[in-house]
Amino acid sequence: MNTLPGTVAVNTFREAVRDRVLYNLIFFALLMIGAAILVGQISIGIDRMVIINLGLSAISLIGLVMAIFIGVSLVSKEIEKRTLYSLLARPIHRWQFLAGKYAGLLLTLLVNTVFMAIGLAAALFYVGRPFVRGDATIVVAIYFILLELALVTALALLFSCYSSPMLSTLFTLGVYITGVFAQDIRRAGEISQSVAVEFVTRAIYYLVPNFHNFNVIAAAAHGEGVPFALIWQNTLYTAVYVTLVLLGATAVFSGRDLK
Amino acid sequence: MAAPIIEIEGLTKDYPSGFWRKRWKRSLDHLTLHVEDGEVFGFLGPNGAGKTTTLKLLMGLIFPTEGTARVRGRSIDDVSMHREIGYLPEHPYFYDYLTARELLDYYARFSEFSAAERHARVEKFLKRVGLGSAANVQLRKFSKGMLQRAGIAQAILHDPKVVFLDEPMSGLDPVGRREVRDIILELKNEGKTVFFSTHILSDAEMLCDRVGVLVGGKLQGVGPPREMVPVEVHSIEIVFELPDGRELPQRMAAQSTSIGGRYRLSVPEEDVYAVVDQLRIAQARILSMTQVRPTLEDYFIRLVGQERAATHEAEVALR
Numbered sequence: 111m112n113t114l115p116g117t118v119a120v121n122t123f124r125e126a127v128r129d130r131v132l133y134n135l136i137f138f139a140l141l142m143i144g145a146a147i148l149v150g151q152i153s154i155g156i157d158r159m160v161i162i163n164l165g166l167s168a169i170s171l172i173g174l175v176m177a178i179f180i181g182v183s184l185v186s187k188e189i190e191k192r193t194l195y196s197l198l199a200r201p202i203h204r205w206q207f208l209a210g211k212y213a214g215l216l217l218t219l220l221v222n223t224v225f226m227a228i229g230l231a232a233a234l235f236y237v238g239r240p241f242v243r244g245d246a247t248i249v250v251a252i253y254f255i256l257l258e259l260a261l262v263t264a265l266a267l268l269f270s271c272y273s274s275p276m277l278s279t280l281f282t283l284g285v286y287i288t289g290v291f292a293q294d295i296r297r298a299g300e301i302s303q304s305v306a307v308e309f310v311t312r313a314i315y316y317l318v319p320n321f322h323n324f325n326v327i328a329a330a331a332h333g334e335g336v337p338f339a340l341i342w343q344n345t346l347y348t349a350v351y352v353t354l355v356l357l358g359a360t361a362v363f364s365g366r367d368l369k
Numbered sequence: 370m371a372a373p374i375i376e377i378e379g380l381t382k383d384y385p386s387g388f389w390r391k392r393w394k395r396s397l398d399h400l401t402l403h404v405e406d407g408e409v410f411g412f413l414g415p416n417g418a419g420k421t422t423t424l425k426l427l428m429g430l431i432f433p434t435e436g437t438a439r440v441r442g443r444s445i446d447d448v449s450m451h452r453e454i455g456y457l458p459e460h461p462y463f464y465d466y467l468t469a470r471e472l473l474d475y476y477a478r479f480s481e482f483s484a485a486e487r488h489a490r491v492e493k494f495l496k497r498v499g500l501g502s503a504a505n506v507q508l509r510k511f512s513k514g515m516l517q518r519a520g521i522a523q524a525i526l527h528d529p530k531v532v533f534l535d536e537p538m539s540g541l542d543p544v545g546r547r548e549v550r551d552i553i554l555e556l557k558n559e560g561k562t563v564f565f566s567t568h569i570l571s572d573a574e575m576l577c578d579r580v581g582v583l584v585g586g587k588l589q590g591v592g593p594p595r596e597m598v599p600v601e602v603h604s605i606e607i608v609f610e611l612p613d614g615r616e617l618p619q620r621m622a623a624q625s626t627s628i629g630g631r632y633r634l635s636v637p638e639e640d641v642y643a644v645v646d647q648l649r650i651a652q653a654r655i656l657s658m659t660q661v662r663p664t665l666e667d668y669f670i671r672l673v674g675q676e677r678a679a680t681h682e683a684e685v686a687l688r
Contacts, residue, residue: 117475121467128466129466192460192461193463195430197476197479198429198430199430199454199533200479200480201448201449201450201480202479
């Protein structure tokens with residue numbers, strides 16, 4: 111990554127590593143070891159389902175916590191600590207800085223997720239279950255978790271461009287929870303028999319990211335397949351949504367005074 | 370005649386204040402200033418005068434309400450302008466999880482150096498600012514002076530033509546200040562233009578080809594430090610000793626101060642011969658006679674005093 115955003119991205123990744131962010135992997139490893147031993151003793155025949163469910167949920171939750179809490183401070187921390195001053199005095203555009211920060215956190219989340227996925231595979235191996243073709247859905251589930259994290263990180267970055275870390279956390283969490291229940295909110299509007307409510311719920315449905323479509327953990331646990339169309343639809347949806355959010359973040363940040 | 374290296378035309382910055390009823394506070398008021406190639410230019414002013422605002426505007430960290438500025442002919446909106454400048458922010462903060470070597474390497478990556486040249490430059494500038502032995506220490510363990518030196522190194526390691534330093538001597542001990550002064554003089558000898566803000570007037574007098582004085586966001590004057598103050602002599606200061614048992618005439622004794630047996634007397638230039646005659650009669654031993662001229666500090670304090678008085682009058686009138 112010999113570009114300016116690449117330089118910023120590598121430094122962002124280095125910051126996460128030096129701030130011991132990846133220590134969460136130890137917690138995940140302990141969780142997986144404990145679950146594998148416990149499940150081996152108490153469950154007959156459902157050990158696969160329990161471990162996949164637990165493992166993927168933990169990967170998703172840990173990733174989300176990291177994406178939100180690191181994401182909301184990506185820009186505000188640089189402004190607050192004034193490390194941004196000497197950086198923006200270099201020949202770098204503000205959008206390049208934002209792209210670098212975003213890519214750096216995504217790289218951190220990718221490395222973190224890959225290590226957790228290896229931990230999940232090790233736990234499945236420990237309970238003595240041979241890998242089967244249906245396990246491909248686990249890989250898809252992990253891919254969808256990464257797409258979800260890419261969306262959440264972009265939102266956290268957008269909010270961090272104009273508000274404090276605490277408000278940004280609230281906004282990001284709010285959008286995430288709304289996105290998880292986006293389909294239910296739309297259905298509620300449809301049955302309300304009010305044109306205004308239906309308009310608002312439909313607007314929310316289209317505005318917030320539809321995270322429901324990214325959750326295939328249950329299918330992975332039961333060894334069910336995932337339609338190929340959903341994979342590319344989610345990929346395209348994430349690419350377009352992230353691009354729009356990052357353009358919004360650039361528009362906000364490019365005109366901001368760094369007091 | 371070559372165009373000025375820094376051209377500031379009517380630069381103005383208003384900040385909003387208040388939550389419900391937005392008011393605008395003018396931090397910089399139509400600043401027009403030109404700095405020539407190779408000059409060391411001192412930007413003087415008390416705290417809150419608008420010095421840091423000016424530097425932030427030039428760096429593109431904040432945006433002007435009015436006015437424009439160019440550095441080496443390029444607008445401050447043009448990111449490519451930043452290839453030719455170096456900047457040390459006031460109270461510099463850096464990524465404290467990095468070592469000094471990693472920090473300089475990081476900043477060097479924003480210039481188009483080959484890997485070998487980048488490494489060579491990092492080592493050269495670590496030594497130049499006296500951080501060679503602390504190259505592998507994380508910045509969170511650095512003292513303020515060491516951080517300032519790391520800041521200067523990052524500002525000059527890409528060989529910029531114009532160097533902007535915001536309060537480079539602030540918080541440094543006498544040795545640190547001397548080192549920074551030496552670096553500024555070295556930069557001048559290399560033909561670079563140095564624009565630095567300070568409120569330490571002795572540094573400005575010592576280093577600057579020209580200074581600009583900013584008070585209350587307005588430029589009060591620009592020129593060589595010696596020309597900023599009137600050339601006429603205020604008075605003559607005479608330092609002398611008296612032999613044992615001798616006393617000064619009563620009027621002269623009242624006007625002089627005595628410390629450790631030495632007398633210090635300040636007299637108007639036209640009275641100096643008469644006073645010397647009296648000292649001869651008193652058999653005084655004259656140790657020195659010095660012309661007392663107004664200093665840059667006198668000029669500065671007078672301007673600040675005038676501005677504060679004007680602000681106070683305006684506030685009273687508003688009430």
